[in-house]
Amino acid sequence: MQFTLLDDLRLAREFDQRMAYAMRDLSRRSGPVATYGYGPLKTTFLFGPEANEFIFRNSSIFRWRGGFETLIPLAGETALLVSDGPGHDRRRTLVQPAFQREPVTGYLGVLLDKLDTTLDSWRPGDRIDLYRIFRSLVRSSTIRGFFGPELAAHHVSLGADLEVVLHLLNYSLPKQQLLQTVPNPFWRRAKAALARIDRRVRAEITRRRNADDPGDGVLGLLMSTHGDGLAMTDTELRDMVVSLIVASYDTTSAALSWAVYALWSDRRAWARARSEVREGLGARTPELGLLRGLPYLDWVTSETLRLYPPAMAGARKADEDFTFAGHRGRAGDLVVFSQYVTHRLPRIWADPDRFWPxxxxxxxxxxxxxxxxxxxxxxxxARRCLGSNLARAEIAAVLARLLQRTDLTLLSRDVQPTGFTAMFPRGGVTVRVDHVRAPLPVG
Structure with missing residues (x-):
C-alpha cells in the first residue's frame, strides 16, 4: 500500500512521536506490506511472521549494514549490529565465549551487588523513576562486568555521553538520516560526545596493550584471542566495547522497566510471582542457577518480551530486487519489519494486548x-542476539530481588512506548517505596 504525500507527512509525525503504535496502525490499514516516503527516505514495511521468515531466510538479499547505517557513528563500522559477511562472523565467533554460563554468572553477580547497594539507599515514601535507575544500574554493571574496574571508573561520564548520542538515534530512521546530514546543534553535540567516548575507550585499549597481561573480561578475551590468526585491531576492539555497552544496557533497562510496569499493574500476577520467589528462593540471592526454580518468573519474562520487545523493529537494505506478498521491491530499498507488530497479531496470540504470563x-x-x-x-x-540469555537472566533476577526486598506501589498509569534503538516507556516508570528489607543472611 502506497500513501499520499499528506499521509506520509502524518505518518512521519506519528513515527517520531509514537513509533510502535504507528507501525501497528500501519499494519492494520495496509496488511503485510506498506511503503511511505520518497527517494532516499522511502521505507518499505513488511509485517507478520511470514515477512520475518522471508527477511531472515534471505540474508543474501537483505543486508544488516544498510538497515542500520545511522547507528554506525556510535556503534562503529565493524560492530556486529551493522556488519555482514566473514568479518561479522569472525568477530561474533571471538566474542561468543563471553556469553557462556560462567561469565554470565559473573555479570549477574555484579548487577545484583549494585542493585542491593541501590536498594539500601531507598527510604519509605521515596518516589523512584525505575527506568532512570535501571539505565544507570545496568550500564555501570555492564561496563564493570564486561570491561573491568578501570573503564568502570569512568561510567558516569561515559554514560552521559552515550545518552547524548542515543537521544538522537531514537528518532525514526528518516529523521535520523536528516539530522546526520543537515547541519544542526543536536548532531554537533552528538559528535563531540562521540569524540569523548572514543578517546576514553581507546585509552583503555592502549593501556591494556602496554600491560604485560591484557586482563580479564570481554576486552581481555578479545585482545588475547586471535581466532583465524589475526588479532583484533584497535578499531574492532573500540567498536566491540561501545556496541556491547549500548546493546546491553539500552535494551535491558527498557525491558526491566516494562517488566515492573506489567507485573506491578497486575496484582494477581504480582502475588503469584512474589509467592514463588519467597518459597523458591527464601533468603538466597537470585543467582543464575537458582532462577531455573522460578518457572512463573520465567513466564513473566517471556510475556514482557512479547508485549514490550525492546527491539520493536529491525531494518535491512535490499541488495537486489525482491517480491513479497505481491509487492515488488527494488534493490536499495530500506525494509523494516516489526517484532512489536508480530507479537500482537490476533491471529497468532489470544487476547494479544493482555499481560498473561x-x-x-x-x-x-x-x-x-x-x-x-x-x-x-x-x-x-545465526543473527540472534548473543546476550539473549544474559538479558533474560537479568530481568528475572532483578524482579526476584525487588520482590524479595521491597514493597512498591506503581504510580505510573497508561505508560506509552516510544524510542527506536530500544522501545522504552515514555515518561519512565515511577513507583513509591513503601518498605525496603535488608538482605537476609543465608543459613
Whole structure:
C-alpha cells in the first residue's frame, strides 16, 4: 500500500512521536506490506511472521549494514549490529565465549551487588523513576562486568555521553538520516560526545596493550584471542566495547522497566510471582542457577518480551530486487519489519494486548508454542542476539530481588512506548517505596 504525500507527512509525525503504535496502525490499514516516503527516505514495511521468515531466510538479499547505517557513528563500522559477511562472523565467533554460563554468572553477580547497594539507599515514601535507575544500574554493571574496574571508573561520564548520542538515534530512521546530514546543534553535540567516548575507550585499549597481561573480561578475551590468526585491531576492539555497552544496557533497562510496569499493574500476577520467589528462593540471592526454580518468573519474562520487545523493529537494505506478498521491491530499498507488530497479531496470540504470563505454561490446555518467526524478541538464527540469555537472566533476577526486598506501589498509569534503538516507556516508570528489607543472611 502506497500513501499520499499528506499521509506520509502524518505518518512521519506519528513515527517520531509514537513509533510502535504507528507501525501497528500501519499494519492494520495496509496488511503485510506498506511503503511511505520518497527517494532516499522511502521505507518499505513488511509485517507478520511470514515477512520475518522471508527477511531472515534471505540474508543474501537483505543486508544488516544498510538497515542500520545511522547507528554506525556510535556503534562503529565493524560492530556486529551493522556488519555482514566473514568479518561479522569472525568477530561474533571471538566474542561468543563471553556469553557462556560462567561469565554470565559473573555479570549477574555484579548487577545484583549494585542493585542491593541501590536498594539500601531507598527510604519509605521515596518516589523512584525505575527506568532512570535501571539505565544507570545496568550500564555501570555492564561496563564493570564486561570491561573491568578501570573503564568502570569512568561510567558516569561515559554514560552521559552515550545518552547524548542515543537521544538522537531514537528518532525514526528518516529523521535520523536528516539530522546526520543537515547541519544542526543536536548532531554537533552528538559528535563531540562521540569524540569523548572514543578517546576514553581507546585509552583503555592502549593501556591494556602496554600491560604485560591484557586482563580479564570481554576486552581481555578479545585482545588475547586471535581466532583465524589475526588479532583484533584497535578499531574492532573500540567498536566491540561501545556496541556491547549500548546493546546491553539500552535494551535491558527498557525491558526491566516494562517488566515492573506489567507485573506491578497486575496484582494477581504480582502475588503469584512474589509467592514463588519467597518459597523458591527464601533468603538466597537470585543467582543464575537458582532462577531455573522460578518457572512463573520465567513466564513473566517471556510475556514482557512479547508485549514490550525492546527491539520493536529491525531494518535491512535490499541488495537486489525482491517480491513479497505481491509487492515488488527494488534493490536499495530500506525494509523494516516489526517484532512489536508480530507479537500482537490476533491471529497468532489470544487476547494479544493482555499481560498473561500463563500463556507460556506448556502444561496449559491449548498451549501452542510460537515459531521463531512469531516470537523473536532477540532475533532469529545465526543473527540472534548473543546476550539473549544474559538479558533474560537479568530481568528475572532483578524482579526476584525487588520482590524479595521491597514493597512498591506503581504510580505510573497508561505508560506509552516510544524510542527506536530500544522501545522504552515514555515518561519512565515511577513507583513509591513503601518498605525496603535488608538482605537476609543465608543459613
Amino acid at each position: 500463563e500463556r507460556w505454561d506448556r502444561e496449559r490446555p491449548g498451549y501452542r508454542h510460537p515459531s521463531s518467526y512469531e516470537y523473536l524478541p532477540f532475533g532469529v538464527g
